[in-house]
Amino acid sequence: MELILVNIIDGLVTGLLLFMLSAGLTLIFSMMGVLNFAHASFYMLGAYFAYQISIALGFWMGLLIAPIIVGVLGAGVERYGLRRVHQYGHVPELIFTFGLALLIEELVQFIWGKNQMPFNIPEVLNYTAFSVAGNSIPAYKIFMIFISVGIFMGLLYVLTKTRVGMIIQAALSYPRTVESLGHNVPLIFMGVFGVGTALAGVAGVIAGPVLGTFPGMAFVLGSIVFVTIVIGGLGSLWGALVASLLIGWLTTFAKSYNLAMSDIFNAIGISTPENMDDNIFRDLWTVTSPQIADILPYILMVMILIFRPAGLLGKRES
Amino acid sequence: MSNQLTTDPSKPAQRMRAGSMTMTLMPWILAAGALMLMPFIFTSSSALTIMNQMWITVIFALAYNMLLGQGGMLSFGHAVYAGVGGFACMHIMNASDFFASFPLPVLPVFGGIFGAGLAMIVGSFSTRSAGTVFAMISLGVGELIAASSVIIVAFFGGEEGISGDRTYAMPFFGNEFLQQINVYYLTSFWVLLSAALMYLWSRTPVGRMANAVRDNPERAEFLGYSARWVRYYSFVASGFFAGIAGGLFAINYEIVTEENLNTASSGVILLVTFLGGVGFFFGPIIGAIVFTLVQTVLSLQTELWAFYAGSLFLATVMFFPGGLAGLLMMHVPVFKLGKAKLLIEPYFKTLLPAAIGILGLCALVEMTFHFRHATKGDNEMTLFWTTFDSHTVLPWLIALAVTAVGLVIAKRTAPALKEAWSDANSAGEVS
Numbered sequence: 001m002e003l004i005l006v007n008i009i010d011g012l013v014t015g016l017l018l019f020m021l022s023a024g025l026t027l028i029f030s031m032m033g034v035l036n037f038a039h040a041s042f043y044m045l046g047a048y049f050a051y052q053i054s055i056a057l058g059f060w061m062g063l064l065i066a067p068i069i070v071g072v073l074g075a076g077v078e079r080y081g082l083r084r085v086h087q088y089g090h091v092p093e094l095i096f097t098f099g100l101a102l103l104i105e106e107l108v109q110f111i112w113g114k115n116q117m118p119f120n121i122p123e124v125l126n127y128t129a130f131s132v133a134g135n136s137i138p139a140y141k142i143f144m145i146f147i148s149v150g151i152f153m154g155l156l157y158v159l160t161k162t163r164v165g166m167i168i169q170a171a172l173s174y175p176r177t178v179e180s181l182g183h184n185v186p187l188i189f190m191g192v193f194g195v196g197t198a199l200a201g202v203a204g205v206i207a208g209p210v211l212g213t214f215p216g217m218a219f220v221l222g223s224i225v226f227v228t229i230v231i232g233g234l235g236s237l238w239g240a241l242v243a244s245l246l247i248g249w250l251t252t253f254a255k256s257y258n259l260a261m262s263d264i265f266n267a268i269g270i271s272t273p274e275n276m277d278d279n280i281f282r283d284l285w286t287v288t289s290p291q292i293a294d295i296l297p298y299i300l301m302v303m304i305l306i307f308r309p310a311g312l313l314g315k316r317e318s
Numbered sequence: 319m320s321n322q323l324t325t326d327p328s329k330p331a332q333r334m335r336a337g338s339m340t341m342t343l344m345p346w347i348l349a350a351g352a353l354m355l356m357p358f359i360f361t362s363s364s365a366l367t368i369m370n371q372m373w374i375t376v377i378f379a380l381a382y383n384m385l386l387g388q389g390g391m392l393s394f395g396h397a398v399y400a401g402v403g404g405f406a407c408m409h410i411m412n413a414s415d416f417f418a419s420f421p422l423p424v425l426p427v428f429g430g431i432f433g434a435g436l437a438m439i440v441g442s443f444s445t446r447s448a449g450t451v452f453a454m455i456s457l458g459v460g461e462l463i464a465a466s467s468v469i470i471v472a473f474f475g476g477e478e479g480i481s482g483d484r485t486y487a488m489p490f491f492g493n494e495f496l497q498q499i500n501v502y503y504l505t506s507f508w509v510l511l512s513a514a515l516m517y518l519w520s521r522t523p524v525g526r527m528a529n530a531v532r533d534n535p536e537r538a539e540f541l542g543y544s545a546r547w548v549r550y551y552s553f554v555a556s557g558f559f560a561g562i563a564g565g566l567f568a569i570n571y572e573i574v575t576e577e578n579l580n581t582a583s584s585g586v587i588l589l590v591t592f593l594g595g596v597g598f599f600f601g602p603i604i605g606a607i608v609f610t611l612v613q614t615v616l617s618l619q620t621e622l623w624a625f626y627a628g629s630l631f632l633a634t635v636m637f638f639p640g641g642l643a644g645l646l647m648m649h650v651p652v653f654k655l656g657k658a659k660l661l662i663e664p665y666f667k668t669l670l671p672a673a674i675g676i677l678g679l680c681a682l683v684e685m686t687f688h689f690r691h692a693t694k695g696d697n698e699m700t701l702f703w704t705t706f707d708s709h710t711v712l713p714w715l716i717a718l719a720v721t722a723v724g725l726v727i728a729k730r731t732a733p734a735l736k737e738a739w740s741d742a743n744s745a746g747e748v749s
Contacts, residue, residue, distance in 0.1 A: 035450050081636065088639050090449050091392045095592060098394070099632040102585065106625040110683075113691060223461050223581070230454050291469055298462035305455055306443050 002133030007252050009132075013141050015248025016148035020203035021221065022228040022240040023155065024196030030235030031172050031192055034082065034090060037097035040222030041104035042197040046070045046204025047213045048108060051119040059122035067201035074197025078190045101218065109215045117213040144206050151202065152241070159237075168192060227301045233314020242312055247297045254293035261287045345600075346514060353506040357499055366498045372610040373509040374566045379591045379602035380516050381559035386588070387596035388520055389552040390532030391445070392453045394584055395460020396560060401579025402436050402463070403429030403561025405474060407568040411482035421490035423504050426565035433561020437554045445549040448535070457581070464580040479575030482568070495569075505566055512559055517599055519555060528552045589631050595641025604642050622687060626680070657742040664738040668731045675724025677702075681717040 025039045049069050050062035057065075077100065085096045120126075121140045129139040159165040171178045171188050179185045204217075211217065228247055232239030292299075304311060356369060378400055385391045407429045411417055444455040467474035474480075484501075485494045493500055519525045527548045530538045535545040568574050577583065594605020609627075616623035638645055652658050681701055688699045689709070699706065706713045 029450075033450070035454065084636055085639075091386075091390060092635055092639055094392055094450065094453055095588065096632070096635045098585070098588070099628060099635055102589075103625070103628040103632055106622075106628050110622065110625055110687060111690070219581075223457060226454050227458050227461075230451075230458065234451070287469060295462055295465040295469075298458050298465065301455075301458045302443075302462065305458075309443075309446060 002135070003256065005132050006135045006137070007256050008249070009137055009141065009145075010256075011249035011252035012245070013144050013248070014252060015245035016145060016152075017203055017207055018221075018225060018228055018248060019241050019244035020148055020151060021200050021225045022232070022244055023152070023237060024199040025225060026229045026232070026235055026237060026240045028193055028196045029229065031168075032082075032086075032189060034086075034093045035097070035226070036193075036196070037094060037222075038077070038100040038104060039197070039200055040218040040225055041101045042070050042074055043200040043204040043207070043221065044108060044213075044215075044218035045073065045104065046201030047119065047208030047217065048112060048117070048204075049201070050205040050208060051117045051213055054119065063202070063205050066205050067198045070201030070204070071194040071198030074200075075190050075194030077197075078193035082193075083186070101222070105215055105218060112215075114215055117208075119208045119213040121209045140210065144210075147202070147206055151199065155199075224297055227297045229311075230301055231297070231304050231311055233311025236311065236313045239311055239313030247300070250296050250300070251293045254289040254296055257289060259289040346510070349513075350510055353510060356506075357502055363498055366502050368610060368614055370498070370502055370505050370570050372607055373505045374563050374570065375587075375590060375606040375610055376509055376603050377512045377566065378560055378563035378587055379594065379606045380513055380599075381556045381563060382587050382591045383596055383599075383602045384516060384519070384528075384552055384556040384559070386591055387598075387601070388525065388532065389448075389528045389549060389556075391448050391549060391553070392456075392588075393460075394453055394457035394581065394588070395463075396456070396556075396587055397581075397583035398460050398463045398579045399433040399437055399557040399560040400564035400567070401574065401583075403433035403564030404568040404574040404578055405480065405564075406432035406561075407565040408480050408482045408574050409473070411484060411486070411568070411572075412480070414486055417486055418488055420488055422484055422487040422495050422569065423490060423507065425484075425487070425569060426508055426562045429563075429565025429568065430558040430561040433564060434554050434558035436561075437557025441550050441553040441557070445546055445553050448532070448545075448549060460579070460581055460584055464576060467576045467579060474576065475574075477576065479573055479577075481573040484569050484572055501570055505570065508562065508566055512562055513603070516559060520599060524548065524551050589627065593631060593634055593641055595643030595645075597640050598643040598647060601641050601643030604646075608642065620684065622683065625683075652742045655742065660738055660742045664731070664735040668728050668735045671724045671731070672728035673724075675721050675726075675728055678717050678721030678724055682714075682721060685714065685717060 021039060021043055025036055028034070028036050028039075046066050049066035050059070053062040053065050081096060081100070082093060085093050121138075125138075125140045125143050127139050128136040129142050130137055157165075159169065167178065167183055168188060171183070171185050175185050178188075207221075208217075211220075224247065228243045229240055231246070232241070232243030353373075357366060360366070360369070381400075382393070382396050385393050385396070403426075407425050410425065410428055440459050444452055444459065468476060485496055487495070495501055495504065520528075527538060527543050528551075530541075531543070531545045531548045538545055538548070564574075564578065567578065590605045590609045591602045592605070593609060594603065595601030612627070613623070616626065620626075634641060640647070649658070652661065684701055685699070692699070
C-alpha cells in the first residue's frame with residue numbers, strides 16, 4: 001500500500017514533466033498546424049543553459065534566465081526559419097524542425113562535448129522532505145510538482161481569463177477574423193511559439209539535475225512527448241494533461257512491479273510450454289513488465305490510433 | 319510539358335513534383351553500362367565497399383521517395399521496413415536447408431515480401447491520413463519496433479544482432495559469392511531492376527493517383543478514388559522496395575543489428591532523399607550517391623561531419639526545397655534557350671568566393687572545436703594541409719579574413735548573378 005503511494009508521487013513527477021513539454025507542443029500544433037520536432041531540443045537547451053548559468057550565478061538565476069533565452073531563441077526560429085518554410089507547406093515545415101533537432105543536438109555536442117554535465121540539485125533542496133514506509137521522498141521532487149502545477153495554473157489563467165488569452169484562443173480558430181480586427185496575428189504566433197519553447201526550457205532546467213544533462217536527453221524524451229500528444233488528441237490541452245499523467249503512472253508502475261508475462265498467461269489459463277528453447281514465442285514468455293515499461297507508451301499509442309484515432313480528448317477529424 | 323520545368327530563382331519554392339519529365343530507354347542503358355564498368359575504373363576494395371553501400375542506399379532512398387515525393391507522406395520510421403526485410407533474409411540464410419534450395423540473387427525478394435507484409439499491417443491504420451498524423455504514427459511505430467528489438471531476442475538477436483553466411487546458398491552458375499565483386503554485380507542488378515520497377519510504378523494509374531492524392535486528396539475522392547487506399551498501395555509498395563534494400567544489406571554485410579531499424583537510420587534516409595530532391599524521380603539517386611561520398615570522405619577528415627551534414631540539410635530545406643535535382647533541373651530551360659554561357663561568368667564570380675567564404679567558416683568552426691576539446695598541451699592542429707598552433711592569434715585572423723572577404727564578395731556579386739539568371743531565362747535578345 002505504501003509502495004503505491006510512492007509510485008503515485010513518482011508517476012506524478014514524470015507525468016507533470018511530460019506535461020510541461022506536451023503543453024507547449026500541443027499549443028503550437030493547434031495554432032500553426034505544425035508539429036515542432038525540435039521541441040525536446042529546446043528542453044535540452046534549457047538544461048544546458050541553466051547549467052552554464054548556474055556555474056556563475058547559481059541554480060535559481062539559471063531557472064529564471066535559461067527559459068527566457070530559450071524562449072527568445074524559439075521565437076527567433078519561428079520568425080526567421082519556420083515562417084520562411086511555411087510557404088512550402090506542412091511537410092517541409094516538419095522536415096525543417098526535424099533538421100533543426102538534428103542540428104541542435106550536434107551543436108550541443110560541439111559546445112559541451114558528449115559527456116554528461118555535472119548539473120546538480122541545489123543545496124537548499126537536497127534533503128528528504130518526508131518518507132513513506134521507509135521510502136524517502138526528496139524535496140526536489142515536491143519542488144518539481146509545485147513548479148509544474150504552478151505553471152499549469154498560470155497557463156490556464158492566462159489562456160482563459162485574460163484579454164491576451166482570449167485573443168490567442170480566437171487566433172487559434174479564426175486567424176483571418178482576428179487579423180481583420182486589427183491584431184497582429186504573426187506576432188501572436190511568434191509569441192506563442194516563444195512561450196511554448198520557454199516552457200520546454202523550464203522543464204529542461206528542472207529535469208536536468210534529476211534525469212541528467214547529456215546530448216541524448218532530447219531524444220530520450222522527445223518521442224515520448226509526441227506519443228503523449230497523439231494519445232491525448234492533437235491540439236487538446238486537457239488531453240495532453242490526461243495523457244501525460246497516464247503515461248507517467250503507467251511507466252512508473254510497470255517498472256516497480258515485477259510482473260512476468262508467464263504469470264499473466266498462467267493466470268488466464270494458458271500453461272507454460274515444456275520446451276522453451278525451440279519455441280518461437282519464448283521471448284514472449286520471459287518478458288517482464290520493467291522490460292517493456294519504456295515501450296508501453298508506444299503500444300498505448302498504437303491501440304489508441306486503432307480504436308480511437310482522434311485521441312483521448314481530441315475532436316473528431318473533420 | 320516544358321513550362322512545368324521552368325523555375326523561377328526568386329521563388330525556389332517548387333511544389334514537390336514527380337514524374338514531370340519523360341524518360342526514354344536511353345538513361346537506363348547508360349546506367350547499366352556505368353554499373354558494369356565502375357569496378358574496372360575504381361578497382362580498390364574500399365571503392366567496391368562504398369559503391370555497394372551507395373547502391374543499397376539508392377534503392378532505399380527511391381523507395382522512401384515513393385512515399386515522400388510521390389505520395390506526400392512523410393515517414394520518420396521507414397528504416398523499420400528495410401531492417402525487418404534484412405532480419406528476415408538473415409533468418410533465411412541461417413535456415414540452411416531452405417537457403418540451399420535457391421540461388422542467392424533471389425534472396426532480396428524475401429526481404430521485400432517481409433517488408434511489404436509489415437507495411438500491410440502498419441499501413442492498415444497509419445495511412446488513414448497523410449501529413450502530420452501519418453508522420454507521428456510512423457515515428458511511434460518505428461520507435462516501438464526499434465525498442466522491441468532488444469526484447470524479442472528470438473527474431474532480432476538482441477543488442478548484438480544476428481549474422482549469417484551468404485555462401486551457403488545454391489551456387490548461381492557455379493558462383494558462390496565469396497568475393498566482394500560478385501556481391502557488387504548482384505547489388506547492381508538489383509538496383510537497376512528496382513529502380514526500373516519503381517519508375518514503372520510511378521507511371522501506372524496507381525502511381526499517378528498517388529500524385530493526385532498528395533496534391534488534393536479531396537478532389538481525388540470526388541473523382542471516385544479512395545485517398546486512403548491509394549496511400550495504402552503506395553505504402554505497401556514502398557515497404558516492399560525498402561525490404562529489398564534491407565535484404566541486400568544483409569547479403570553485403572552478413573550482419574543485421576538494431577542500428578538498421580532505429581530512428582537514426584530513418585532520419586538519415588530522409589536526409590538523403592531530401593538532399594537529392596524529392597520532386598524528381600532521379601533526385602534520391604543523386605542524393606544517395608552524394609551523401610555516401612560526403613559521408614565517407616568527410617568522416618575521415620573531421621569529427622564534425624554530422625554537424626556539417628545537418629547544416630547542409632537545414633539550408634536545403636530553407637532555401638532549395640527542390641534539392642540537388644531541383645537545382646539541376648532549373649538549368650534545363652536555360653540550356654533549351656541556348657543561353658547557358660551567359661551564366662558562366664556570374665557563377666564564377668559569386669559561387670567561388672562563396673565557397674571560399676564557407677570553407678573559411680568551416681575552418682573557424684574546426685579551430686573552435688579544437689580549442690575547446692583537444693587534450694591539454696595539444697595545441698597543434700592540421701587544417702587544409704597546413705599545420706599550425708590553434709592557441710595563437712594569427713590563424714584565427716587569417717580564417718576570419720578569408721571568411722569575411724569571401725562572403726562579402728559573394729554578397730556584392732549576387733545581384734549581378736540574379737540579373738544574369740533572369741536574362742538567361744527570358745527568350746529574345748539580351749537588353
